[in-house]
Amino acid sequence: MTAAPVLLQGNEAVAEGAIAAGARFFAGYPITPSTEIAETLARRLPEVGGKFIQMEDEIASIAAVCGASLAGTKALTATSGPGFSLMQEMIGFASMAQIPCVIVDVMRGGPSTGLPTEPSQGDVMQARWGTHGEHSVIALVPSSVLECYTLTIEAFNLSEQYRTPVIILSDALVGHMREAVVLPEPGELRVAERGTPDCEPADYDTIVSDLDNILPRPPLGSPFRVHVTGLVYNRRSGAPDTEAPEIASDLGRYLREKIYHHRDAIVRVEEMEMADAEVAIFAYGSVARSARAVVKWARAQGAKVGLVRPITLWPFPTAAVEHMAAQVHTVIVPEMNIKQMSWEVQAAVGGRAKVVDYGRVDGKLITPAEIKELVKREFYYHDWRDS
Amino acid sequence: MSALVDEQKLEAAPHDAECKPPRIKPHTTSEITPWLRTPKTIWCPGCSNGTITRALIDAILGLQLDPEKVVVVAGIGCSGRIAQYLEYSTVHTAHGRALAVATGVKTADPSLHVIVAMGDGDCSAIGGNHFIHAARRNIDVTALVFNNSIYGMTGGQMSPTTHMGDKSTTSVRGNVEAAFDLSELAHAAGATYVARGTAWAYRQLVDVIAGGISHTGFSFVETMAVCPVYYGRFNLTADPAEFLKSQKEHAVPVGKFEDESRLRERYPVGVLHHSERAEFVASLQAMGDKAREAAHG
Numbered sequence: 063m064t065a066a067p068v069l070l071q072g073n074e075a076v077a078e079g080a081i082a083a084g085a086r087f088f089a090g091y092p093i094t095p096s097t098e099i100a101e102t103l104a105r106r107l108p109e110v111g112g113k114f115i116q117m118e119d120e121i122a123s124i125a126a127v128c129g130a131s132l133a134g135t136k137a138l139t140a141t142s143g144p145g146f147s148l149m150q151e152m153i154g155f156a157s158m159a160q161i162p163c164v165i166v167d168v169m170r171g172g173p174s175t176g177l178p179t180e181p182s183q184g185d186v187m188q189a190r191w192g193t194h195g196e197h198s199v200i201a202l203v204p205s206s207v208l209e210c211y212t213l214t215i216e217a218f219n220l221s222e223q224y225r226t227p228v229i230i231l232s233d234a235l236v237g238h239m240r241e242a243v244v245l246p247e248p249g250e251l252r253v254a255e256r257g258t259p260d261c262e263p264a265d266y267d268t269i270v271s272d273l274d275n276i277l278p279r280p281p282l283g284s285p286f287r288v289h290v291t292g293l294v295y296n297r298r299s300g301a302p303d304t305e306a307p308e309i310a311s312d313l314g315r316y317l318r319e320k321i322y323h324h325r326d327a328i329v330r331v332e333e334m335e336m337a338d339a340e341v342a343i344f345a346y347g348s349v350a351r352s353a354r355a356v357v358k359w360a361r362a363q364g365a366k367v368g369l370v371r372p373i374t375l376w377p378f379p380t381a382a383v384e385h386m387a388a389q390v391h392t393v394i395v396p397e398m399n400i401k402q403m404s405w406e407v408q409a410a411v412g413g414r415a416k417v418v419d420y421g422r423v424d425g426k427l428i429t430p431a432e433i434k435e436l437v438k439r440e441f442y443y444h445d446w447r448d449s
Numbered sequence: 450m451s452a453l454v455d456e457q458k459l460e461a462a463p464h465d466a467e468c469k470p471p472r473i474k475p476h477t478t479s480e481i482t483p484w485l486r487t488p489k490t491i492w493c494p495g496c497s498n499g500t501i502t503r504a505l506i507d508a509i510l511g512l513q514l515d516p517e518k519v520v521v522v523a524g525i526g527c528s529g530r531i532a533q534y535l536e537y538s539t540v541h542t543a544h545g546r547a548l549a550v551a552t553g554v555k556t557a558d559p560s561l562h563v564i565v566a567m568g569d570g571d572c573s574a575i576g577g578n579h580f581i582h583a584a585r586r587n588i589d590v591t592a593l594v595f596n597n598s599i600y601g602m603t604g605g606q607m608s609p610t611t612h613m614g615d616k617s618t619t620s621v622r623g624n625v626e627a628a629f630d631l632s633e634l635a636h637a638a639g640a641t642y643v644a645r646g647t648a649w650a651y652r653q654l655v656d657v658i659a660g661g662i663s664h665t666g667f668s669f670v671e672t673m674a675v676c677p678v679y680y681g682r683f684n685l686t687a688d689p690a691e692f693l694k695s696q697k698e699h700a701v702p703v704g705k706f707e708d709e710s711r712l713r714e715r716y717p718v719g720v721l722h723h724s725e726r727a728e729f730v731a732s733l734q735a736m737g738d739k740a741r742e743a744a745h746g
Contacts, residue, residue, distance in 0.1 A: 087557050108740035113556050113733055118582040122549035125542070125579075129522070129553025132540060133561065137553070155543050282520045282538040282554060283561040289486075289533060291541040292525075301486075302533050302541070 067242040072210040072232060073140075075243070076166055077102035079214030080138050082245075084253055085164070086112035087137035089126035091119055091145060094178045095234040096168035099140035120145035124152040124165065131156075131163045132290060134256070134281030136218055140166035142234075143176060146185055147192070153227050154193030155292045157317065160279070162221035162228075162256070164214070169233040169398075171425040180425025181234035183347055183398040189229045190376045196314050198321035200328060201229040201376035205350045207241035212251065213373070219254040220328060224320055225276055231375060233398070235348040235427055263287070270298045273316075273323045321377055330373040331382040335361055339368030341440045342390045344383070344407050346372050348427060349396050355430040360437055365444050367437055375403070383410035392440045396420040396428045416440075468723040470644065470660025473511030475652060481506050484516070484536045491530055493601075495681075495689025497648035497674035501595055502531050504651060504672075505564065508659035509537075520561045522551040524571035526602045527676075528595035531566045545576030548583045551590050559730045562662060563590040570600050570608040573629050577609075584638035584667050586729040591661040591668045592640075594631055597676035605679030616683040635669035636722045642668035643722040648675055649696035653718065660720060666728050673700065673716070 171177025404419035646654035661668035706717035
């Protein structure tokens with residue numbers, strides 16, 4: 063028996079997904095268009111034995127999330143552009159210190175205060191490179207209310223598995239949209255637990271994670287007496303060591319490779335009508351909703367158009383784009399920014415297909431009609447009937 | 450009186466001079482050293498940080514805390530290095546963020562004794578916002594500030610506790626800004642235990658730290674520290690012993706302190722403020738318990 067559908071907002075779905083994933087700590091600061099996540103969790107977390115704190119700013123919010131996670135609790139924060147900018151320092155700390163946590167960025171128009179109530183995809187590069195120094199992150203992009211729920215659970219699983227901050231790149235449209243959804247039953251979706259290292263505290267410093275065996279860190283206040291630092295540290299002992307270049311190199315490469323080595327397992331891409339496509343639309347998040355409508359329309363016209371929708375934006379789905387480039391003559395990249403991901407697509411396509419970028423930065427969703435026009439231009443021979 | 454507007458009825462605060470911190474018998478060096486991860490530090494000769502580190506271990510031992518439940522969260526700067534030297538669960542966070550991280554640690558696991566080590570710039574410049582809000586919440590952590598009135602790690606720049614007229618590498622002609630009185634700032638923001646000690650008066654320092662740790666609520670312990678290499682050399686004396694001895698002249702027991710102008714030459718030491726009010730994590734727990742009762746009948 064399936065549960066009855068419920069009418070849920072994207073932001074509410076993120077909050078419920080976090081609870082289903084076992085998150086029991088939220089720290090945040092009010093900011094449009096993410097505030098409903100904080101409001102929902104302020105109400106819901108105490109009911110399930112969790113804690114909600116409204117912090118003094120976004121820096122404090124992500125810092126408290128790091129602290130709660132280090133104490134052994136799954137934790138998240140939610141924000142939007144200006145707050146996401148403020149969080150970058152501590153996202154770097156979480157990356158360096160390998161702290162599992164989830165950051166939800168409900169994207170709005172920027173830079174600065176920008177367009178607080180309007181959607182944007184302007185933070186996709188900031189999600190990857192916003193903090194200083196070599197590091198890697200995982201970023202997921204929901205394009206529906208149901209995905210706001212399921213990808214939040216997935217984000218927690220990935221953050222625990224790879225001991226890394228995971229960013230959910232929602233936007234004002236997906237976050238504020240309401241859809242009737244049937245939420246998965248408890249137990250239907252995998253929920254990763256943290257676990258503790260299978261060794262005596264005295265032996266803890268002698269065992270070391272490798273790329274295929276990323277060990278959990280014991281919580282603060284345990285017999286393991288861990289040291290956590292944002293300095294470069296020796297991966298074997300955990301002790302800071304800023305003198306030895308080989309120690310810094312080992313850590314720096316490990317922090318990158320622990321994500322990229324597992325790229326195939328992490329990356330999820332949804333393809334639609336790609337089997338025989340001649341033109342592909344590469345679209346993510348809310349824009350993918352318009353792109354899906356265009357693919358249906360084009361197929362009804364007999365035009366071979368397909369959709370490649372990255373669900374994982376970082377690490378970049380290079381393999382899927384390479385595969386697409388070998389097949390189609392044109393890739394259209396509509397996005398609510400100017401060329402941020404199309405550069406990345408172009409790099410992966412490597413000249414094997416034409417890449418057409420199309421950007422909007424006016425806070426308005428890219429409509430199916432706009433993408434239709436882009437598609438039409440790529441079929442010189444096609445007889446379009448309905449336009 | 451605290452600057453905090455609080456709807457909760459405040460219990461009558463005991464008179465400051467009457468609040469006596471626990472008396473801790475200092476431990477021997479062989480009792481102290483097992484709680485250090487390394488005998489080597491990066492601190493300069495004559496620095497007070499080693500003294501404060503020892504005083505903290507002394508206080509933890511004296512209170513007989515379960516060492517597995519002790520968590521030290523530190524910021525960035527000379528003082529922040531304490532995290533890597535102590536044999537407890539330790540977190541060396543980012544500059545200014547120690548109290549915000551500690552808020553998450555304590556809230557997620559209230560059974561922990563959370564001690565936050567910060568420098569003066571760490572606490573009151575870059576971390577100033579986290580500082581006043583942690584005090585306002587009255588979260589049960591102990592903030593231990595190493596106040597040497599200068600940024601030592603970066604080579605001697607002025608900080609918010611550098612006094613007017615003092616010289617530093619960024620105030621070569623004398624500082625034109627007024628200094629914070631950190632203890633009064635903590636009190637005004639709502640801290641329920643505020644004490645000041647000096648590196649000179651070791652036993653008093655141990656006692657006021659122990660008083661802070663055993664207090665339920667936000668406790669603030671300001672240690673007047675000497676930095677002979679930068680602050681002393683630019684302003685007073687580069688001789689560590691002479692600098693340390695000068696603290697004996699500057700520090701006045703709180704009961705005898707009359708000069709309210711808070712001149713650089715005189716400051717009160719001891720437990721400056723002490724009161725009781727609802728602690729943040731306990732209030733959060735109680736609210737959660739009620740919510741669960743209502744939700745599950």
